[in-house]
Amino acid sequence: MAEDTYPETIHEETYKGYTIFIENNADRYRGGYEYTVSDGDDEIESGLVFTVEDGIGEAKAFIDSL
Structure with missing residues (x-):
């Protein structure tokens, strides 16, 4: 079994009216x-x-770029 070396992360922020959401790859x-x-x-x-x-x-x- 592969070991997950990426820390569990959830990040959300608003930039120029758009929402950026980042989470661990499933x-x-x-x-x-x-x-x-x-x-x-x-x-x-x-x-x-x-x-x-x-x-x-x-x-x-x-x-x-939009």
Whole structure:
């Protein structure tokens, strides 16, 4: 069985009116974190990253590109 080396994390913040949500990737074997960007009830972007900081950076870069 693979050991989860990523600490259990849930991060949520609002940036320029969009919600950024980051949590542990559900795939324990792949690891990392999943981020989503939402505009109200609609998820408009998501991705996988290795660190929470990367997720915040990628989510903010996506929002800035809109």
